[in-house]
Amino acid sequence: MNLQVKPIFSALRHHKAGTLLIALQIALTLAIVCNALFIIQQRISLLTRPSGVDEAHLIRVMNGWVGASDKDVGPLMQSDLDTLRRLPGVVDAYATNATPLSGGGWATGMHSKPDGKGKRVQTAIYFSDAHTLDTLGLKLVAGRNFHASEVQGFLPNDTLQPPQIIVTRALADNLFSDGHAVGKVVYLGKKPSTIIGVVARLQVPWVASWASNWEGNSTLVPRQMLTNGTNYVIRVRDGQLQKVLHSAPAALLAADRMRVIPDDQGVVTFEQMRAKAYKSDRGMAILMGVICTVLLAITAAGIVGLTSFWVGQRRKQIGVRRALGATRHDILGYFLTENLLIGIAGVAIGGALAVGMNQWLMHAFEMQRLSWPWIAGGVVVLLLLGQAAVLAPALRASNVPPVVATRSV
Amino acid sequence: MFAYYLDLALRSLKRNKGLTALMVLAIALGIGASMTTLTVLHVLSGDPLPGRSATLYYPQLDPRSLEDMRPGEAPPKQVSWMDGMNLLKAGRADRQALMTGGAVAVSPPDAAIDPFFERARYTTRDFFPMFDVPFLYGHAWSRADDNNDARLVVLSYRINERLFGGADSTGKVLRMGGKDFRIVGVLKPWRPAPHFYDLMTGDYSNSEGVYLPLLTATDLKFPFNGSRDCWGNSANVDQKTAQCTWLQFWVQLDTPAKAAAYKQFLDNYSRQQKSQGVYQRDPNVRLPDLMQWLDYNQVVPSDVQMQFWLALGFLVVCLVNTIGLMLAKFLRRAGELGVRRALGASRRSIFAQLLVEAGAVGLVGGIGGLLLALAGLGLVRMQATDYAPLAHLDMSMLGATMLLAVVATLFAGLLPAWRACLIPPALQLKSN
Numbered sequence: 157m158n159l160q161v162k163p164i165f166s167a168l169r170h171h172k173a174g175t176l177l178i179a180l181q182i183a184l185t186l187a188i189v190c191n192a193l194f195i196i197q198q199r200i201s202l203l204t205r206p207s208g209v210d211e212a213h214l215i216r217v218m219n220g221w222v223g224a225s226d227k228d229v230g231p232l233m234q235s236d237l238d239t240l241r242r243l244p245g246v247v248d249a250y251a252t253n254a255t256p257l258s259g260g261g262w263a264t265g266m267h268s269k270p271d272g273k274g275k276r277v278q279t280a281i282y283f284s285d286a287h288t289l290d291t292l293g294l295k296l297v298a299g300r301n302f303h304a305s306e307v308q309g310f311l312p313n314d315t316l317q318p319p320q321i322i323v324t325r326a327l328a329d330n331l332f333s334d335g336h337a338v339g340k341v342v343y344l345g346k347k348p349s350t351i352i353g354v355v356a357r358l359q360v361p362w363v364a365s366w367a368s369n370w371e372g373n374s375t376l377v378p379r380q381m382l383t384n385g386t387n388y389v390i391r392v393r394d395g396q397l398q399k400v401l402h403s404a405p406a407a408l409l410a411a412d413r414m415r416v417i418p419d420d421q422g423v424v425t426f427e428q429m430r431a432k433a434y435k436s437d438r439g440m441a442i443l444m445g446v447i448c449t450v451l452l453a454i455t456a457a458g459i460v461g462l463t464s465f466w467v468g469q470r471r472k473q474i475g476v477r478r479a480l481g482a483t484r485h486d487i488l489g490y491f492l493t494e495n496l497l498i499g500i501a502g503v504a505i506g507g508a509l510a511v512g513m514n515q516w517l518m519h520a521f522e523m524q525r526l527s528w529p530w531i532a533g534g535v536v537v538l539l540l541l542g543q544a545a546v547l548a549p550a551l552r553a554s555n556v557p558p559v560v561a562t563r564s565v
Numbered sequence: 566m567f568a569y570y571l572d573l574a575l576r577s578l579k580r581n582k583g584l585t586a587l588m589v590l591a592i593a594l595g596i597g598a599s600m601t602t603l604t605v606l607h608v609l610s611g612d613p614l615p616g617r618s619a620t621l622y623y624p625q626l627d628p629r630s631l632e633d634m635r636p637g638e639a640p641p642k643q644v645s646w647m648d649g650m651n652l653l654k655a656g657r658a659d660r661q662a663l664m665t666g667g668a669v670a671v672s673p674p675d676a677a678i679d680p681f682f683e684r685a686r687y688t689t690r691d692f693f694p695m696f697d698v699p700f701l702y703g704h705a706w707s708r709a710d711d712n713n714d715a716r717l718v719v720l721s722y723r724i725n726e727r728l729f730g731g732a733d734s735t736g737k738v739l740r741m742g743g744k745d746f747r748i749v750g751v752l753k754p755w756r757p758a759p760h761f762y763d764l765m766t767g768d769y770s771n772s773e774g775v776y777l778p779l780l781t782a783t784d785l786k787f788p789f790n791g792s793r794d795c796w797g798n799s800a801n802v803d804q805k806t807a808q809c810t811w812l813q814f815w816v817q818l819d820t821p822a823k824a825a826a827y828k829q830f831l832d833n834y835s836r837q838q839k840s841q842g843v844y845q846r847d848p849n850v851r852l853p854d855l856m857q858w859l860d861y862n863q864v865v866p867s868d869v870q871m872q873f874w875l876a877l878g879f880l881v882v883c884l885v886n887t888i889g890l891m892l893a894k895f896l897r898r899a900g901e902l903g904v905r906r907a908l909g910a911s912r913r914s915i916f917a918q919l920l921v922e923a924g925a926v927g928l929v930g931g932i933g934g935l936l937l938a939l940a941g942l943g944l945v946r947m948q949a950t951d952y953a954p955l956a957h958l959d960m961s962m963l964g965a966t967m968l969l970a971v972v973a974t975l976f977a978g979l980l981p982a983w984r985a986c987l988i989p990p991a992l993q994l995k996s997n
Contacts (some may be wrong), residue, residue: 173984177889184882188875196872222670223743225786271632312789384788385668385682416670416682439948440868446600446880453925454591457884461584465893513878521867 163493167470174288175460175498180540182502187509190534191517192444194526199441203434205371208357209326210293212427213247213391216255217404218423220385220416229382232412239411240388241287243403246397250287251388253381254280254361257429261361264316266375267343268331274343277330277373278391279323279362281316289322289355291391295327299338299353302378310379317347326372327501344375363433365522367565382505416493452541459545463491467553468524474553475560484554491550492543499542503535509532566914567921570609574922577898584894585926588887592930592974595883597937600958600966604938605945607962608675608955609769610865613757615699618855622661622816624652624831626850628808629796640849642862643765643810646783647843653689657830658816659823660695664688665812666766666790667782669775672740673728678974683724684766684790687782693719694818696762701725703735703750706778722754724774725763741775742787758953758955759864761855763813765792768864769952821838828852838904866952880973887926887977895919895985906990915986923978924971931970938966950953 168175221232233251239410240249253262262281268274282288285307289296299322306320321342327353328337358374360367374441388408405417417423421432467474474487514526579587608913612618626648627640644652649663651698661994662874667685694703706717718739725734732750760770777787783805795809818824828850835848853861902915910918958966 173892173980174889177885177892181882181885181889184885188878192875220668220670222672247827248983384670395962414680418682432784436868436950440872443872444875447875450594451879451882454594454883457587457591458889461587461890462893465897467898488787517871521871563593 159202160494161497164490165496168498171466174466177500178459178462178498179505181455181458182542183384183506183509185451186503186531186534186538187446187513188451188507189537190526190530191513192244192507192516193534194530195523196441196444196448197523197530199444201438202363202368203357203437203441204520206357206365207254207359207426207430208292208294208355208372209426210391211430212392214292214426215390215397215400215404215431216258216347216424216426217388217390217408218385218418218421219388219408219552220271220418221412222414222416224414226311226382226384226385229384229386230380233380233386235411236408237287238388239407240404243400243407245392245400245403247391247393248287248291249289249385249388249390250281250285251380252288252388253283255282255292255389255426255429256359257363257426257433258361259363261432263362263367266321266327270343270346270348274471277327278370278371279327279508280362280373281423282374282376283310283381284322284380285380285473290375292358292388293391294465295356296322297354297356299351299399301353302376306378307380309382310522312381313435315345316377316379317343317345318325318349318379319347320352320378321349322353322355322376323351324372324374325354325356326370327375328354330370330373333454363437368495376521380492399405400424452537455475455538456541456545459542460496460549463495463546463549464552467549469562470553471556475558475562478556478558487554487556488550491546491553495542495546495550499539502542503538506538507531507535566748566917568922569923570918571746573918574925577894578925581894584890587927588890589933591883591886591890591969593928593933593937595798595880596931596934596966596970596973597941598876599873599880600650600938600962600969601924601941601945602869602876604942605869605952605956606865606873608758609869609952609958611758612856613759613761613859614696614841614855620819621818621855622658622694622818622827622852623855623858624814624816625851625853626831626835627846628810628844629846631810631845632796634846635709638849638960641810642849643792643794644812645808645810646805646812649812649814651788651830651834652816653829653835658827660691660817660818661815662692662695662828663779663812663814664762665779666694666741666763666773667777668788668790669777669782670743671724671728671775672743674737674739675728678728684770685775685777685782686773687777687779687787692762692776692815695815696757698755701751701753702733702853703748710896711778712780715778715783716744716780716781717749719750719776721752721772721774721776723771725751739775740803742785746777751779758952759846759859760993761859761864762815763791764862765813767792767951768862768866769950769955769986773918773950788908824852824854845925847885860963866950884973884977886951887974887984891923891926891978892984893979895981896988899985899988902985902988905988912986919982919985920975920978923974923982926978927971927974928967930974931967934970935963937967 190272223234225392237249237251238244243289264281265276266279267276284302288301289301330343337351337354340351357372360374390400390404401423405423510531517523518525626644628645628648653663655660667687667689668682670680671683672680687710690705690708702723706715710717725731734751737748738745739748756772759768793810793811795810816845818827830852831846835844835850835930838844942956944956946953
């Protein structure tokens with residue numbers, strides 16, 4: 157093999173343009189494929205994050221009362237919850253402003269001292285009652301649940317400073333590094349809130365990148381938002397999901413007609429909410445996958461095309477070499493080595509391009525830094541692709557009989 | 566001559582069907598991908614009000630407390646009720662409107678249709694002339710109705726279709742949130758993209774279904790829909806005096822001089838509020854125009870931009886691929902070209918002949934790319950995003966697609982054609 161490198165270089169000097177084009181194509185393909193695969197990996201790691209709730213058994217019903225003022229809402233909500241909890245197949249239910257994966261909610265700063273002073277962490281606020289942990293299937297890792305007596309109504313313009321709150325472990329770790337959050341005091345406003353319980357995990361309502369730094373920081377407050385619109389979250393028994401999807405809105409409408417449950421997204425399972433929340437991430441990952449596949453196919457086809465041309469052009473030289481004693485194996489090795497050399501030049505440039513492109517994506521789109529294994533993987537893939545693509549034309553070349561050398565055309 | 570070159574080109578393309586198909590396919594894929602993403606980018610970063618956007622401005626004030634203040638911080642993205650009302654009453658601009666988003670429960674006059682919630686815009690009346698909102702029937706409410714709690718409503722085309730089958734409904738009564746409103750106007754289909762006047766309720770969301778006078782809606786305590794940012798810790802429950810920003814205020818200023826004067830006015834206003842102890846911070850005002858405001862808010866999703874750049878990279882690879890294949894193809898025909906040269910064809914005519922061949926590949930690839938772009942946009946429209954329904958190819962983008970395909974392929978043909986016409990005729994004839 158080593159002996160062949162020198163003639164290869166001298167042959168390539170006669171095909172400067174073609175050589176450069178293949179190398180350039182390999183380089184560009186490597187740069188794009190590395191970054192595209194990296195984007196796919198990032199999106200997949202996003203959409204496999206657990207929300208912390210028992211998604212397989214949960215339903216959300218959006219409800220708005222017609223003509224009810226805020227002060228009527230408390231009793232209406234209570235009677236709706238009684239209706240829902242009594243339904244066959246229902247484990248438990250509660251009313252809230254927002255849920256994980258819903259994409260809308262309340263975020264605020266939580267402070268270690270009153271009046272916005274001291275250490276600050278960003279948190280999502282979930283309105284809850286004593287049934288919330290049971291309904292969502294949240295695991296309490298320390299402390300206790302809310303008592304029914306602690307749950308109060310909350311009007312839209314009230315100031316939120318409940319005496320008791322439950323936080324997620326992520327939030328507790330952010331605020332108190334010693335791992336003992338229960339019994340500690342934090343501030344949403346002027347008045348203190350005591351952390352009475354800690355749950356293992358509860359994702360914030362937003363899955364977008366702007367919330368990714370605090371996506372596990374959630375706070376449960378023992379309050380019921382008394383506004384015209386609310387969300388009921390219902391947990392069902394195994395195998396009862398489809399039944400309750402129909403019976404829950406029907407039961408609510410039977411109890412009181414003066415309400416609106418939107419046709420679109422009014423009654424959804426959490427699995428549907430997850431699919432919707434991550435639809436654009438999944439779409440992006442699929443698109444990147446398609447681009448990578450097509451790009452690799454086109455690059456391979458280009459290599460096949462150009463190498464075939466070279467084989468056709470050099471038929472006579474190949475015949476001469478064969479007549480002078482070169483084996484088929486030598487000819488095959490020649491073209492494979494030639495492609496490997498071009499490929500190595502291509503991936504060397506391509507690696508640098510991939511890093512440069514990643515730098516630019518980081519700058520323009522807040523992407524993360526591409527790690528070396530991705531580039532190394534891309535290099536291997538492209539070199540193998542080049543070898544596979546060149547195999548067919550090289551085999552054809554190795555089949556050129558020595559007698560070609562004696563023909564004039 | 567062109568017809569002859571075209572004939573030669575088609576013959577040559579037919580001779581290597583596989584290679585031709587590969588070139589056409591590469592061009593079509595590259596063009597299809599870049600035109601799909603470019604069209605989406607073009608639709609999303611477009612001017613929602615062409616011709617008017619340069620005279621529309623979005624004043625920003627900073628009424629917040631000193632807590633959490635960071636030097637050089639941008640003012641809030643919305644205004645408080647008090648500031649909005651003060652600026653509205655000052656009336657220093659050619660037109661001005663104070664507005665916010667909401668949701669109302671609509672009880673259809675036809676009892677067979679269930680009541681439903683509809684997104685609403687609570688606004689003062691200049692909204693309509695300022696944004697050039699087209700009316701199908703009727704007109705906006707009067708300036709006087711802005712201030713007298715008038716129970717009037719303007720319906721969107723969509724809602725009028727749904728409730729009244731598209732008939733002229735002006736003068737009729739519509740029950741919303743348990744109160745009766747008289748319909749004064751019905752709009753023509755109107756959906757500015759982006760939803761520039763209120764980015765808090767979705768950058769590319771559909772226009773609202775009903776439009777109510779701001780004061781009427783707030784006095785009736787109709788539900789609010791949007792973002793509310795508060796400061797301080799007062800337990801104030803009245804949204805009209807609370808220390809919160811939750812409204813959008815837009816002004817129309819017809820000349821740059823007026824815009825400069827208005828900015829000065831905002832500065833003076835802030836200074837005055839501070840001297841009266843209402844503001845705690847030094848004046849911190851901004852007056853972006855519409856396009857600057859969209860830019861500042863980065864409304865074009867970064868995924869869409871990233872897709873465009875990756876598709877463009879994809880096109881470059883496809884073009885490099887085509888250059889390589891064309892080079893191989895042209896040089897393979899060295900013998901034929903040598904004969905043509907020996908028979909008297911000039912270098913120039915060989916060059917032209919080969920470029921016609923490249924152009925033919927580009928044209929076919931462009932048509933393929935166009936079909937792929939149409940299919941790609943169809944896929945985009947099936948997505949669940951707010952902007953999905955907007956993804957359509959317009960005439961200008963259609964022309965751009967074909968132009969890009971042909972120009973790109975001609976460009977790709979330049980190097981191979983130039984190399985091929987350098988072939989010395991004698992040498993080729995001899996070796997044959």
